[in-house]
Amino acid sequence: MANFAKPGAPRFSADIYQNEFLPEGAREVNAIVTVTSSGGGTAEGGTSGGPPLPTTEPSDLPPPRAGDARSDTAVVIMVDCSGSMDYPPTKMRNAREATAAAIDTVRDGVSFAVVAGTHKATEIYPGNGGTAVADVHTRAEAREALRRLEAGGGTAIGTWLRLADRLLSSAGAAVRHGILLTDGRNEHEEPEQLSAALEACAGRFTCDARGVGTDWEVKEVTRIASALLGSADIVADPDGLSADFTRMMENAMGKEVADVVLRLWTPRGAEIKFVKQVAPTVEDLTGRRTEAGPRAGDYPTGSWGAESRDYHVCVEVPAAEVGQEMLAGRASLVLSDPDGGIRETLAQGLIRAVWTDDMIATTSINAQVAHYTGQAELAQAIQQGLELRKAGDEGGATAKLGRAVQLASASGNADTAKLLSKVVDVVDAATGTVRLKAKVADADEMTLETRSTKTVRVKK
Missing domain, CATH: 2.60.40.3670 (Immunoglobulin-like)
Incomplete structure (x- = not known):
């Protein structure tokens, strides 16, 4: 080393x-x-220091306030504002509150913007084709601008990502991050358009993606996060959005390289x-x-x-x-x-x-290699088992999910074992003997699928 x-x-x-x-x-x-x-x-709650960075289009940016010290980080929050966000109406309210909580977590000097996503992408704040530099004044302005987040229209996530890319590029920051929230499927653009947007944005910024409720497509959200090297997760209860958005933003603020x-x-x-x-x-x-x-x-x-x-x-x-x-x-x-x-x-x-x-030396499997080989197999077994369950292949689903239970138990992956127990009745975890549950809540199945790739470290 x-x-x-x-x-x-x-x-x-x-x-x-x-x-x-x-x-x-x-x-x-x-x-x-x-x-x-x-x-x-970078200190918690401070700036990363250094002189303000140049931007690609200085005329598009708000004039700096006295004492501004722009950090080398920029973040854009993309909020789904499609019509489905109004069912129930509390979902849109929770999204506004979560975005406000995330804005409050943005560190002084960080460049940031908020995008409303429907069948098109609209910059809600600062609204000048660029980003704002976070301080007590701009954060207050951004929270006030969130009143303009209203549900209506369709869903075209590729357009949201492309706008986020333009805004992040305008900031001139090295660390560029997006936070994306959706509650539905990407129904108002062709799959090829989302693919092209992901290809265009890959390597330009990272992005955490969240699905709220249970009417969105797991593979769609995880694909976005995977392509942009971010995290994917479900927030089944919209009341949990603020806490989740705050954690995501705190994580983004901790990125330095x-x-x-x-x-x-x-x-x-x-x-x-x-x-x-x-x-x-x-x-x-x-x-x-x-x-x-x-x-x-x-x-x-x-x-x-x-x-x-x-x-x-x-x-x-x-x-x-x-x-x-x-x-x-x-x-x-x-x-x-x-x-x-x-x-x-x-x-x-x-x-x-x-x-x-x-023979002893050559047949000994390194503990880390063995552990992570099992964790990769665990993720694959869960995904295959859920696919077989959806296809009506109960025997195949039982075998795959049983193997997943066995691997989770052996590796000490308690979180995944708990999620599996909501989809199958565990008879014997050590042997992987399980029975499929007759009824499974959509949120439980989607949570297991979304979090199937989460692993645990090797026990020291």
Whole structure:
């Protein structure tokens, strides 16, 4: 492990957990890369300091107030204002209150804006094609502007995302984040339009997505969050929106480093089979590789605050004889330059392969690798089980959800086990013996599906 942090900057470390010993002829090397970011200079409730950043269109921005110190963070809140938000009317009121709570959590100096989303996107605040700089005055103005959030119209989420992208770009901030709330399906634009919007926005900002109530599509919301490297969740009871929005905004305010990638180098003859984030959630990054020079590729990880994440890397190496060893890969955390130029290495770790005839060494599975392999299987079993249940395949659903119960129990994933117990009656968790419940509340099924990728860390 190596750490290359500059003084005053958040410190990154990369730790490699693996069993490097392989039997003769074996080719697959598995490793867990634990990345931890700690420290940094942003204080809670303060600004990140430094001079105000330039914007792409200065004339579109409100004049700075005395004492303004613009931070390197910008956030846009996208609120569903389609007609369904008026059923019941308390839903729209809860959304206004939640947005107000989130605005109150925006740190001084952060650039922010609010967008009303229907079949089109409308900037509610500040309303000048740019963002406002948070202080006591702009937060009060924004709360007053929330009165203009009224339900009516359709749902075209791609337009919301594109407007958020324009607003975030105008702020000139390095850390760019969106918060999106919807209560229904994306029915007023073609699927291809949402896909194009997600492709256009990927890598430009991160976004947390929330579904309120039970009339929205889980795969739609999780797809948005996945593409934009954010979190997805359900708020089944609209009364819980304010608390959830506050937590999301607090998390966004804690991000200090943007555009961090996991760079994997492999020697000649070796190749990456897959790369998955496995904690705090399962996210397959394999298909998001961008080439980064000879035998190296970059995998996006988004923005970082003080946190730790785990990645499962699988490398296929050339077969070798007993006694040989090789560097199977090098994992580096790299900060990408906004202009695509110089990149800064934040931390680094090495993945090794050693061929031996020691049966005990080669058959021992590393605890971290085994744990996260099970967590990834757990997420897949839940998703497949729920799909089979919807399709009417009770036998297949029982088998998959039973396996999920078994994996959740064995790994100590108590939260997922509790969610599973609302969909199946558990006869024996250790063996995965379950019975499907005859009736399951929509909220319980959607919560299990939405949170199926949440994992627990390895027990130390």
